[in-house]
Amino acid sequence: MSDLNKLTITQAAAGLRAKEFSSAELTRACLDQIEASEHRLHAFINVFPEVALSAAEKIDAALAKGDELSPLAGIPYAAKDNFCTENLLTTAGSRILKDYLPPYESTTTARLKSVGAILVGKTNLDEFAMGGSTENSAFYPTKNPRDESRVPGGSSGGSAAAVASDEVIYALGTDTGGSVRQPASFCGVVGLKPTYGRTSRYGVMAMASSLDTISHLTKTVADSAIVLQTIAGRDDHDSTTGNIALDNYAEEIKKPVTGLRLGMPPEYFEAEGMDPQVKAVILSAVKKVEALTGTAVTPVKLSAPDYALACYYLIMPSEVSSNLSRYDGVKYGLSVPGSDLFDTYLKSRGQGLGAEVKRRIILGTYALSHGYYDAYYKKACAVRSLIKRDFEQAFEQVDLILSPVSPTVAFKIGEKSNDPLQMYLADIFTIPMSLAGVPAISVPCGVVAGLPVGLQIIGRWFDEKTVLRLAHHFEQSKN
Numbered sequence: 026m027s028d029l030n031k032l033t034i035t036q037a038a039a040g041l042r043a044k045e046f047s048s049a050e051l052t053r054a055c056l057d058q059i060e061a062s063e064h065r066l067h068a069f070i071n072v073f074p075e076v077a078l079s080a081a082e083k084i085d086a087a088l089a090k091g092d093e094l095s096p097l098a099g100i101p102y103a104a105k106d107n108f109c110t111e112n113l114l115t116t117a118g119s120r121i122l123k124d125y126l127p128p129y130e131s132t133t134t135a136r137l138k139s140v141g142a143i144l145v146g147k148t149n150l151d152e153f154a155m156g157g158s159t160e161n162s163a164f165y166p167t168k169n170p171r172d173e174s175r176v177p178g179g180s181s182g183g184s185a186a187a188v189a190s191d192e193v194i195y196a197l198g199t200d201t202g203g204s205v206r207q208p209a210s211f212c213g214v215v216g217l218k219p220t221y222g223r224t225s226r227y228g229v230m231a232m233a234s235s236l237d238t239i240s241h242l243t244k245t246v247a248d249s250a251i252v253l254q255t256i257a258g259r260d261d262h263d264s265t266t267g268n269i270a271l272d273n274y275a276e277e278i279k280k281p282v283t284g285l286r287l288g289m290p291p292e293y294f295e296a297e298g299m300d301p302q303v304k305a306v307i308l309s310a311v312k313k314v315e316a317l318t319g320t321a322v323t324p325v326k327l328s329a330p331d332y333a334l335a336c337y338y339l340i341m342p343s344e345v346s347s348n349l350s351r352y353d354g355v356k357y358g359l360s361v362p363g364s365d366l367f368d369t370y371l372k373s374r375g376q377g378l379g380a381e382v383k384r385r386i387i388l389g390t391y392a393l394s395h396g397y398y399d400a401y402y403k404k405a406c407a408v409r410s411l412i413k414r415d416f417e418q419a420f421e422q423v424d425l426i427l428s429p430v431s432p433t434v435a436f437k438i439g440e441k442s443n444d445p446l447q448m449y450l451a452d453i454f455t456i457p458m459s460l461a462g463v464p465a466i467s468v469p470c471g472v473v474a475g476l477p478v479g480l481q482i483i484g485r486w487f488d489e490k491t492v493l494r495l496a497h498h499f500e501q502s503k504n
């Protein structure tokens with residue numbers, strides 16, 4: 026069977042059980058695809074062929090014995106390079122961690138390993154996940170497989186590009202302000218950000234801890250449900266994970282969607298920089314959703330998304346400035362010896378961290394400093410509560426909210442890299458959900474000039490099942 030790397034999780038799991046091919050063959054197909062396209066795409070920072078093939082052979086042996094295995098067993102995936110993987114290079118896209126070998130494994134990759142998932146490599150990202158285009162990687166930018174002159178989005182751009190180009194069957198990412206949903210939209214794949222607290226952050230390089238959400242990218246919504254089933258749930262290593270029972274996502278998505286109440290925030294369509302063609306694609310997707318549910322979309326009141334953007338760009342850098350203080354040239358990572366300890370800090374951080382990371386550390390340190398804390402950080406936290414309340418009120422009237430993922434399709438490499446404000450605007454529709462902590466998915470809904478556009482479906486806290494259900498029916502209705 027050829028093109029095994031093009032299969033979905035569902036198809037690959039069935040093929041493995043029917044003995045149509047082995048996990049080693051499937052893994053080899055992905056590694057071949059990586060070899061064929063990496064020199065153009067640069068989706069990966071490191072690939073581990075021997076580790077992957079030897080894990081695959083173990084699964085083949087278990088399958089041959091007839092063991093009952095997880096649907097993810099034997100299936101190759103990639104993890105964003107901010108997930109710690111024991112004794113496998115983990116760089117976070119930064120020079121400061123260029124040669125870092127973690128002594129332990131993140132909860133998410135550990136859970137995947139325990140069910141026999143095959144990690145083939147670690148994907149490129151904006152340094153420490155700060156960015157929306159993957160151009161802030163210390164190593165190289167990743168290209169969008171749908172148009173190589175364009176960015177794949179970010180910061181999980183390597184993961185999105187790897188899935189979109191069939192280098193792997195699915196991939197892990199992190200979404201702090203949109204970093205899985207926006208690249209999913211730009212590359213035409215499915216990206217789910219679960220509820221904050223549904224997935225464990227343990228062992229993932231912290232960016233902004235109150236927002237960081239372990240998320241994933243897949244080719245289909247049914248695959249997204251399968252991955253969520255394995256990675257979600259309480260973890261004693263991350264006290265922010267909720268002890269809330271998981272649903273049977275693969276079953277839930279099949280239930281009918283008729284009667285679901287849908288909302289849409291009119292303010293979002295008035296936002297600065299909203300491309301009229303993207304808007305038209307989203308509005309026609311909304312019509313299709315209405316036909317599926319048999320209900321009309323009603324307007325819901327969410328604050329204008331620019332408030333969320335301003336609030337995010339205070340809270341996020343404040344947490345960044347605190348979280349990144351651990352990279353000091355002493356404990357681990359790059360160390361550039363200075364004349365004294367302070368000089369060592371300055372030289373190591375000065376040479377090890379990139380411009381965007383430094384910008385955020387400076388912004389955050391300022392916002393938290395004595396005399397400005399009340400005016401900036403505390404005020405932003407109050408605005409965050411109001412944004413959360415908007416969602417609480419909206420979800421009294423509707424079950425799901427529909428919105429664009431990004432105001433534009435994938436932009437050109439270099440187009441926004443010298444203009445941070447323009448870059449920040451690319452996340453204007455994903456940041457409110459991150460501040461509120463609600464689950465949201467990006468599902469492909471059309472194209473503008475050949476480039477993919479994603480529809481965002483947003484749900485109540487811990488109600489991933491309804492988000493996935495509508496997304497699944499929408500995806501199926503297009504085929």
Ligand code: GLN
Pocket residue numbers: 154155156157179180199200201202203204205232341452
């Ligand atoms: N693009 C946003 C930022 O630069 C989101 C990043 C993320 O979700 N990791 O902060």
